[in-house]
Amino acid sequence: MVNSHVFSYINVLDKAADAAWLRNDAIANNIANIDTPGYKRQDVAFESQLERALGHLAYESMDDKVYNVNLNQLNSRVYTDAAEFSYRLDHNNVDIDTESVYMAENQIKYNAILDSIQKEFANLKAVMK
DSSP, X not given: OOOSGGGHHHHHHHHHHHHHHHHXXXXXHXXXXXXXXXXXXXXXXXXXXXXXXXXXXXXXXHHHHHHHOOGGGOOOEEEETTTTOOOSTTOOOOOHHHXXXXXXXXXXXXXXXXXXXXXXXXXXXXXXX
C-alpha cells in the first residue's frame, strides 16, 4: 500500500481485492470439501468491516471518509458460516448450487474492483499529464 492520500481509494480497493481473492479461495475450499463429513462452509468477513469503518466517520463526503479510513481496520478474515447448521446426515452444510452462485458473484465483484483500480490509476495518469 502507498502511504499517500492521493492513493486513498486505491488503498481501499486494494484491501477489497485482497478480500475478494481470499473469498474465492474459501469458496473453492468449500466446493472441494463438499463430500467431507462434518465440514462446515467458510466465508470471508470484509464488507461489514468496510461499512463500519466508513460509517463511523462523521465526514460529509465519501472522499473525506475514504481519505480518513483506518486501513488497519480493513482486514479480511475467514470464518465458519452457520457452524451449528446442517441439513445433511453427514453434518456437512455445503450446497454446490449456493457455492456456485457465490463464486460467480465474487468473480464479478473482483473484476469490478480491478476495473475500478485501473480507472483510479488512469485518473492519476491523466492528472500528471
